[in-house]
Amino acid sequence: MCGIALIVSGVRIDLLHLLPDFKSSLPEVEQVDQPVFSFDDIKAALLRRGPDNFGSKKMAQPIERTPVCIPPELKMIAFLLPVELLLYKAMIAFWGNLLQNCSSLVPHCNFGEPIKSISHWWMVMEIFLFIMVAISNRKSHSKLFLKGEIFGGIHVGSNNNDTAILMDALGRCFSCNCQGDKKACYCTKGGQNSVPxxxxxxxxxxxxxxxxxxSKTMWFGRDAFGRRSLLVHWPTADDSRFLLSSVSPPLSYKKNLDLELEGNMSDLSFWEELPCGIYSICLDASKANDCLVGEVRKHEWSNPELKELIEWERTFVEPKSEHLNFPHLPVVGDQHAMHSNYVDGMPSKLSFDHDVKHVKTDIPTVPVNNTILSDSCLSYKGVNQCSDSLPAQRVLLALKESVKRRITLERMFQTTANEVRPEKFVPVAVLFSGGLDSMILAALLDECLDRTYEIDLLNVSFDGESAPDRISARAGVKELQRIAPSRRWNLVEIDADLSDLTSETLHVMSLINPAKTxxxxxxxxxxxxAAGGHGWVDRGVSNNHNEGHGRSMYKSEAKILLVGSGADEQCAGYGRHKTKYRLGGWLGLHEEMKLDMHRIWKRNLGRDDRCISDNGKEARFPFLDEDVIRTLLDIPLCEVADLDQPIGRGDKKILREVAWLLGLKEAASLPKRAIQFGSRIARESNRKNFGSNRAANQASAGSLVIHMETKFT
Known part of the structure; x- marks a missing residue:
């Protein structure tokens, strides 16, 4: 896991094309004496991300033969893994080329001639302070800071590094800024791509x-669904700097843990989630007399297939007669009997008859190409032949391929894997409630992961063994053991008491920032x-092996964490979806689901990525794979959900059928339960901050913004 950040000062940022209401007259650039967040603040925040190396470069001393000091305000910061940290050693050549580049960046500032503008000179020097902090193109001084993974679209071999491959591809892109009012970049030049x-x-x-x-252009952005965090601070009258960061530094009141929340409210409004997209800042000295100008533009996505996914228009919204003839799985018609084995929506101690003939194959698992994949991940027996006749099977195949892509044994794990016995190396964990989504992910992970590895199932409870998620998690492990008896499952029970988490609460507030409810x-x-992975494992619950019983402390070292985000948004899993369907029919339901997908980057994914990666873990979202999204959109909405049916039956109907295909008969009928309710942290928070659940409900506590005077002691 890595973190990235950028701080730019001394450049006039022109936001007119991006934000039409922004003042057209560029404000004077002023140094911020006491910024809300400094370079050291951001560095400290990124150091928590679990990097193997930290790289940064700042220049505060005058360069030889240069009559002025170079301010330290612009720094590039990046956390990079050893295979990504390619140090650019030719420093003499770098500085020589830098001086030559001055004339191209600032036409009227040529090396060897009198410097006409001191500000031009030091700004040129600042812009080129990218040495030794990122993947470098040795033919130029281009630099790349990547936080993410490439699962398709650009070929990355099994022994290649994503960042290095992308840097090489970007190095072959031609320079195109798409000036004027043109937002999209469809330029071509000798078969070369533009950056967008x-x-x-x-x-x-x-x-x-x-x-x-x-092109002397800074490109930045995040993927079309916002699965990786990137925060932005646009220049303001209070702080004229332009900042990007994958995480917010701790809020200023963290220094006063024994007092009420104190600090400037601007701490909570300093950052905003960067909207998904591709942006550029082209540096131009000709638009101002005494300083560089950076013009910000947003570029449209040029991939037609991606644009279709972003628009999120379903092929069939209103049911048609032919849709009613789709074959259905028993899960749809056999729910009453299954619900009779549940008490208050949670599994009872009654066992089920597992004679269902599911589609899981028995192909032996063999390591292939230094991966942790099983050959059985390639296909399900008999599914390909009839995938067009049963929508759930198409979703199942797409989800399985999505999981497969996300658990390749990357280089970041190879050192650890070689030092630890395979049976003790746990590379992947699942955020596990025992509910429908996490059970599907766990079962698919079992299909794709070599059987020599254990799987950690991370479960959080604020009410010990009485929390709904703890009860369903324990029942879920038993069901997983029945369909995968040879797998070693570690149910990591993470118990917490909200009253003991004062400093942790304040820290998480900085992680969720700019979210603040x-x-x-x-x-x-x-x-x-959950991502921290500090908990207990009860061997009597977690496995079928003869290893004795007893609860022992356990720390999950898995670097990859599979998370079920996106399942409810795409498959009508929220209560409000049923309300919209009742009031607006199929079209109303579709519009509500589309709204959820259009705002998931802002409401969920950036926040979740920051909270999980703070522990050095990497969240991966199989339900938000591009091919999974495409598959679900191609299926008629009435096959995805049937909200005329009771809760636990018609909501996320397609995923309940997927669970049935995987042999997860109990999980197929579980109702939706959000993590804040299933873990019972919402109840404890309501009691602590409002006195009772009733008072919290009356105050609409869930959507209420946290006030600075709230006490956490």
Missing amino acids: ELLSKIKGPWALIYWQDS YMDLNIGIALWL
Whole structure:
């Protein structure tokens, strides 16, 4: 896991094309004496991300033969893994080329001639302070800072590094700024891609900062669904700097843990989630007399298939007669009997008859190409032949391929894998409630992961063994053991007491920033604790092997964490979806689901990515794979959900059928339960901050913004 950040000062940032209401007259650039967040603040925040190396470069001393000091305000910061940290050693050549580049960046400032503008000179020097901090193109001084993974669109071999491959591809892009009012970049030049065209091809989560030396342009952005965090601070009258960061530094009141929340409210409004997309800042000295100007533009995605996914228009919204003839699985018609084995929506101790003939194959697992994949991940027996006749099977195949892509044994794990016995190496974990989504992910992970590896199932509870998620998790493990008896499952029970988490709560507040509601905080704390992986494993619950019983402390070292985000948004899993369907029919339901997908980057994914990666873990979202999204959109909405049916039956109907195909008969009928309620952190938070659940409900606590005077002691 890595973190990235950029701080730019001394450049006049022109936001007129991006924000029409922005003042057309560029404000004077002023140094901020006491910024809300400094370079050291951001560095400290990124150091928590679990990097193997930290790289940064700042220049505060005058360069030889240069009559002025170079201010330290612009720094590039990046955390990079050893295989990504390619140190650029030719420093003498760098500085020589730098001086030559001055004339191309600032036409009237030529080396060897009198410097006509001191500000031009030091700004040129600042812009080129990218040495030794990122993947470099040795033919130029372009630099790439990538936080993410490439799962398709650009070929990355099994032994290649994503960042190095992308840097090489970006180095072959031609310079195009698409000036004027043109937002999209469809330019072609001798078969070469433009930067927006190349980035539009990528499948997978990413956030990046890229300096294109040839055009003196800073490119930055995040993928179309916002699966990786990138925060932005646009210049303001209070702080004229332009900042990007994958995480917010701790809020100023963290220094006063024994007092009420103190600090400037601007701490909570300093950052905003960067909207998904590709942006550029082209540096131009000709638009101002005494300083560089950076013009910000947003570029449209050029990939037609990606644009279709972003628009999120379903092929069939209203049911047609032919849709009613789709074959259905028993899960749809056999729910009453299954619900009779549940008490208050949770599994009872009654066991089920597991004679269902599911489609899981028995092909032996063999390591292939240094991966942790099983050959059985390639196909299900008999599914390909009838995938067009049963929508659930198409979704199942798409989900399985999505999981497969996300658990390749990457280089970041190879050192650890070689030092630890295979049976003790746990590379992948699942955020596990025992509910429908996490059970599907666990079962698919079992299909794709070599059987020599254990799987950690991370479960958080704020009410010990009485929390709904703890009860369903224990029942879920038993069901997983029945369909995968040879797998070693580690149910990591993470117990927490909200009253003991004062400093942790304040820290998570900085992670969820700019989100600031009680619901965001509750979800953030639960995710942060789960990703930490510090808990207990009860061997009597977690496995079928003769290893004795007893509860022992356990720390999950898995670097990849599979998360079920996106399942409810795409398959009508929220209560409000049923309301919209009742009031507006199929079209109303579709519009509500589309709204959820259009705002998931802002409401969920950036927050979740920051909370999970703070522990050095990498969240991966199989339900938000591009091919999974496409598959679900191609299926008639009435096959995805049937909200005329009761809760636990018609909501996420397609996923309930997927669970049935996997042999997860109990999980197929479980009702939706959000992590803040299933773990019971919402109840404890309500009691702590409002006195009772009733008072919290009356105050609409879930959507209420946290006030600075709230006490956490």
